Amino acid sequence: MEDWRIYKHPILEFDRGKEFTIYLDGTPIKAYENETVAAALFASGLREFSKSIKYRRPRGFFCAIGRCSACMMEVDGVPNVRTCVTMVKDGMRVKRQKTLADWASPFLNLMKLPPQVYMKLFTKPGIIYKPAMKIMRQFTGLGSIPTKVQKDTIPKTEGSQGEISTEFLIIGGGPAGMSAAIEAGQRGVDTLIIDDKEKLGGQLLKQTHTFFSDVKYAAGKRGFKLGEEMVDQISELETVKVLTETSAVGYYPSENTMLMSGSGNTTLKVKAKKYLVSTGAYEKTLVFDNNDLPGVYGAGGVQTLLNVYGIKPGNRGMLLGTGNVALIVAYHLLQAGVEVAGVFAPSFRRVRGYFVHAAKIQRHGVPVVTRHTIVKALGKKKVEGAIVTKLNTDYTPVPGSERKIDCDFICIGVGLNPAYDLVQLFNPKMVNVRQLGGFVPIRDKQFRFTKDAYIAGDCGSIEEATTAVLEGRLAGLYVTQALGYADESVPEKIAEYEHALEEDRGSPFSTGLKAALQEITVDNIEEVLN
Amino acid sequence: MSQDELSAVQRGYNTREELEQLNVLPPEEKVREKRVAIIECTEEIPCNPCAVVCRVDAIRKEGLCTPAVVDWDKCTGCTMCVAVCPGLSIFLQQIKDDKGYVTMPYELIPEPKVGDRAQLMDRSGKVVGEGKIVIPTYQAKGDAYPRWVVTVEMDDPELSYEVRAIKILK
Ligand SMILES: Cc1cc2nc3c(=O)[nH]c(=O)nc-3n(C[C@H](O)[C@H](O)[C@H](O)COP(=O)(O)OP(=O)(O)OC[C@H]3O[C@@H](n4cnc5c(N)ncnc54)[C@H](O)[C@@H]3O)c2cc1C
Ligand code: FES
Numbered sequence: 001m002e003d004w005r006i007y008k009h010p011i012l013e014f015d016r017g018k019e020f021t022i023y024l025d026g027t028p029i030k031a032y033e034n035e036t037v038a039a040a041l042f043a044s045g046l047r048e049f050s051k052s053i054k055y056r057r058p059r060g061f062f063c064a065i066g067r068c069s070a071c072m073m074e075v076d077g078v079p080n081v082r083t084c085v086t087m088v089k090d091g092m093r094v095k096r097q098k099t100l101a102d103w104a105s106p107f108l109n110l111m112k113l114p115p116q117v118y119m120k121l122f123t124k125p126g127i128i129y130k131p132a133m134k135i136m137r138q139f140t141g142l143g144s145i146p147t148k149v150q151k152d153t154i155p156k157t158e159g160s161q162g163e164i165s166t167e168f169l170i171i172g173g174g175p176a177g178m179s180a181a182i183e184a185g186q187r188g189v190d191t192l193i194i195d196d197k198e199k200l201g202g203q204l205l206k207q208t209h210t211f212f213s214d215v216k217y218a219a220g221k222r223g224f225k226l227g228e229e230m231v232d233q234i235s236e237l238e239t240v241k242v243l244t245e246t247s248a249v250g251y252y253p254s255e256n257t258m259l260m261s262g263s264g265n266t267t268l269k270v271k272a273k274k275y276l277v278s279t280g281a282y283e284k285t286l287v288f289d290n291n292d293l294p295g296v297y298g299a300g301g302v303q304t305l306l307n308v309y310g311i312k313p314g315n316r317g318m319l320l321g322t323g324n325v326a327l328i329v330a331y332h333l334l335q336a337g338v339e340v341a342g343v344f345a346p347s348f349r350r351v352r353g354y355f356v357h358a359a360k361i362q363r364h365g366v367p368v369v370t371r372h373t374i375v376k377a378l379g380k381k382k383v384e385g386a387i388v389t390k391l392n393t394d395y396t397p398v399p400g401s402e403r404k405i406d407c408d409f410i411c412i413g414v415g416l417n418p419a420y421d422l423v424q425l426f427n428p429k430m431v432n433v434r435q436l437g438g439f440v441p442i443r444d445k446q447f448r449f450t451k452d453a454y455i456a457g458d459c460g461s462i463e464e465a466t467t468a469v470l471e472g473r474l475a476g477l478y479v480t481q482a483l484g485y486a487d488e489s490v491p492e493k494i495a496e497y498e499h500a501l502e503e504d505r506g507s508p509f510s511t512g513l514k515a516a517l518q519e520i521t522v523d524n525i526e527e528v529l530n
Numbered sequence: 531m532s533q534d535e536l537s538a539v540q541r542g543y544n545t546r547e548e549l550e551q552l553n554v555l556p557p558e559e560k561v562r563e564k565r566v567a568i569i570e571c572t573e574e575i576p577c578n579p580c581a582v583v584c585r586v587d588a589i590r591k592e593g594l595c596t597p598a599v600v601d602w603d604k605c606t607g608c609t610m611c612v613a614v615c616p617g618l619s620i621f622l623q624q625i626k627d628d629k630g631y632v633t634m635p636y637e638l639i640p641e642p643k644v645g646d647r648a649q650l651m652d653r654s655g656k657v658v659g660e661g662k663i664v665i666p667t668y669q670a671k672g673d674a675y676p677r678w679v680v681t682v683e684m685d686d687p688e689l690s691y692e693v694r695a696i697k698i699l700k
Contacts, residue, residue: 010637010678210616210677212577214594220579220614322542335638350539355573356617358542363695364638365655368542466576507574507595 001030002045006310006336011208011222014310020090037083037094038064038071039309047294047382049073049083050097058381060294064301066196067282073097087198161268166192166241168479169258169272171248171422174202175465176457176472177278178230183476183493185240187485192270193240194260196247200234201227202280203458204465206303208335209328212354213466213504223465224307243268248279251425256452274452274479277423278472281416281437281458286320289376291412295383299329299413306336314409318386319343320374324353326413327368330361340366341407345414346373346391354509374410375402383409418459426450429528435516437462444525446478447471451526454479461517463510470501543653544572546691555691556602556623565607565624565631569598570653570694571617580611580620609633609679613669622681623690629683630690631664636678640698642666648682648696650689659689661696 006014017033022040031040038049038061048058049071061071066085074095075081083094122132168184170177173195181193199205207223234240243260246268250259258275260268283298285291297305297313299321305311316339319326330340343361347370351358358368371391378385390401417438424430428441428449440460441449449455456475457468474497480486481494505514522528538544549555549570556566567588569580574595581591581598588604589611591597612620612635622633636642646663665681682696 008639010639010641210614212575212616214576215579215582220616337639347540350537351542354575354617355539355542356571356575356619359544359570359653360618362543362655363651363653364697365651365695367655370536370540370542503594504576506593507576509575 003030004043004045004312006306006312008337009310010335012224012307012310016310018090020088020092022088022090022092022094024094025096031088031092033088035088035309037073037075037081037086037088037092039084039305039311040088041083041094042305043309043311048096049294052292057292058294059292060297060382062296062301063283063298064304068298085197161262161266163257163269163271164192165271166190167273167483168192168276169270169274170194170276170278171258172202172278172280172457172459173197173200173242173244174278174280174457174468175204175227175230176280176468176475177202177276178227178234179469179472180276180278180454180456180476180479181240182230182233182237183473184480184485185234185237187480187487187490188239189480189483189485191237191240192243192272193234194243194246194248196245198245200231200242200244203300206300206307207328207465208307208332211465213464214500217466217469217500226465248422251275251422253425253427272452274454274482275426276454276456276472276475276479277426277459278455278457278468278475279419279422279459281462282419283412284415284417286374286412286414288374290379291377293377293379293383294381295379295409296377297409297411299325299411302329302409302411303332306332306338312336312338313411314383314407315339316341316407317409317411318374318405318407319411319413321345321412321414322347322351322353322358322368322370323413323415324357325415326411327351327353327357327361329411329413330366331357334361334364334366341405342367342369344369344372344374344388344405346371346395348393373397377410378404383407386410416458416462418462420459423449423453423455423459426453427529428453431520433461433516433520435512436460436520440520442520442522442525442528444522444528446482447475448478448525450529461513463513464504467501467504470497470504473497474501538572544570545653548572556600558625560602561623561690562625564605565622565633566602566605567600567607567611568621568623569600569611569615569619570621571597571615571619573597575617577616579614579616583610583614585610607633609667609669612679613677621694625687625690628687629685630687630693631681631683632690632693633665633679633681634694634696636666636680636696640700642678642680642698647699649699650682650684650693651695651697652692653694655695658692659684659686660699661685661689661693663696663698 020031021028022031029044050059059070062068064084066082071084072080073083167190170193185191204223204227245263246260249261258270302313318341322345372388375387386405390398420439443449447454454475456471576594581589586604588601590599618635624631650659650661652658661682661684664683
């Protein structure tokens with residue numbers, strides 16, 4: 001059997017836990033206790049996890065963080081399980097979701113029905129809608145409802161877990177959320193921090209490189225170490241409760257209640273006096289031919305595979321984008337012993353990320369190729385190469401400049417969008433600001449975007465771990481003050497962190513961002529919203 | 531495809547000439563006298579571990595974002611700054627007995643050992659020769675900066691102005 005696991009890494013040691021066996025369509029596959037189902041399957045060489053609903057195109061995994069649904073499979077009789085966020089259990093039975101359309105798809109593809117036909121077909125008259133739906137469903141491939149679910153797969157705790165209340169609820173346990181929890185918890189604020197992953201840490205868990213910034217804060221530390229340190233600090237605070245594998249899925253302003261969905265189909269309502277939304281960001285994607293082929297991954301997905309599970313995404317990859325994320329992932333690939341064909345992007349003015357990140361991969365033979373873009377991914381069932389082209393300054397392709405890049409995966413690292421979905425439910429004033437990454441709420445100097453809701457980290461403006469930490473700390477202190485817990489250290493600390501944040505944003509990289517932030521920051525949010 | 535017509539920030543690495551113009555490279559007599567630090571971090575970014583860690587105050591940074599400047603008279607070539615630089619952009623250079631020596635951070639596999647042969651690469655990744663590892667040390671200050679700092683020896687001393695990466699030949 002193929003094994004894509006990394007056994008020798010210059011920085012990381014992978015604690016995989018006990019060896020298990022799982023079954024893919026009946027075939028035994030080696031897996032480890034600390035792997036997700038998708039990671040174990042990927043390590044064994046599986047690249048096609050599911051098929052697209054309409055055209056039955058192969059789907060691999062893409063995001064590895066439960067956001068894109070490309071990895072849905074039937075697990076122990078339950079259909080549509082996102083295998084990238086489901087941990088392995090010994091003896092688990094995983095199935096690819098086959099449908100009628102698998103044998104019918106050649107015919108359907110021959111007919112090449114335009115998408116709007118699917119929208120209108122059989123919707124009228126009403127009388128044929130229901131029976132037609134039944135048949136159509138057989139073609140869509142989203143699994144069938146299990147007729148006989150094994151007893152032990154039904155979670156015992158299923159259903160509502162009732163309602164709890166807390167003083168301070170933090171949604172998202174990345175560097176921003178954890179820092180806020182530490183500052184507020186230390187000063188006696190009754191705090192609950194939730195995250196949808198199995199561990200706190202957010203993006204930090206995947207980062208093996210050392211950070212810039214002031215040594216007083218995070219500089220020189222490796223991201224994952226910084227994350228571990230914060231997790232330890234939180235576990236020592238009695239005032240801070242942690243709920244992992246729990247997503248915030250709704251906020252009801254009229255009831256001031258946040259609705260959570262936990263593992264095993266449970267729900268929980270939380271009422272809090274103050275909320276902090278620190279949900280981080282989503283990755284942007286890029287449009288090119290065949291960009292849905294297995295082997296086209298998000299940069300975060302590749303980082304998760306490489307640095308969390310210790311699995312190589314392929315033998316030779318190419319990266320798209322010259323921002324820090326793409327440059328850093330290229331370096332992480334080198335560290336794992338994976339070849340990198342190059343980093344490609346238009347980036348006419350300059351390499352978008354920090355110069356030193358670009359320099360450190362190029363000296364190891366990875367070219368940063370600007371003024372280029374990808375035209376298409378090659379391959380039928382998975383990526384077998386890519387075509388790139390040179391660009392004129394008006395972004396039109398230079399005729400005749402197309403060339404083939406040999407690679408077996410393509411990694412998209414073209415930037416992040418703030419994860420604003422939860423923010424919006426608080427009825428804030430949203431604005432679209434390019435320098436901050438996309439849609440963000442108007443806020444005040446205390447990071448409040450409504451009377452009782454605060455924002456910090458990437459979901460308020462796309463920046464860095466160090467700024468996320470400082471913003472989180474500040475948010476924690478502002479909340480402490482607002483709840484009346486402030487001791488004499490608070491104003492002093494606030495001044496210190498505000499100054500540090502100002503210094504961190506002092507480079508030319510942050511000029512645009514700083515101006516944009518100023519523009520959307522008001523004195524008092526309550527005046528703006530009323 | 532030639533990328534020569536691009537500027538340093540469009541290319542994503544510096545050439546020796548560009549660094550000379552920026553006064554980043556030490557004068558030849560210093561390099562022949564002792565091992566000295568070269569900080570190839572040429573743009574403003576918020577970072578300061580190198581200046582903080584230097585025990586002889588040889589690295590000056592006006593503010594968190596201003597580029598660092600090395601005082602080669604004071605520098606003792608102790609390698610601390612090489613080990614802490616998050617951007618992996620600090621090197622040491624020396625020319626002694628007509629051999630070139632470059633010290634650099636190393637975070638790849640395989641593990642370096644004394645006497646290992648290594649391919650030498652310049653700033654653009656071009657292979658420019660072969661050398662020998664003379665001092666590999668694993669530096670760690672607490673948990674913060676564990677990383678190999680490796681010194682390679684090369685027969686052509688001129689190469690020590692160019693070599694910035696190695697690939698260990700096994
Ligand atoms: C590849 C890469 C390299 C980077 N390199 C650097 C670097 O060198 N230096 C640096 O300073 N910064 C770096 N950064 C940036 C830094 O990691 C981020 O800016 C930082 O992690 C943002 O912190 P955060 O707390 O806002 O969000 P995140 O770290 O993204 O954490 C958000 C958390 O919230 C959870 N969440 C989201 N929605 C919900 C919900 N509805 N319910 C429950 N939980 C939810 C998420 O699962 C996640 O765990 C890098 C980022 C990437 C991706
Ligand atoms: S949801 Fe699993 S890969 Fe995206």
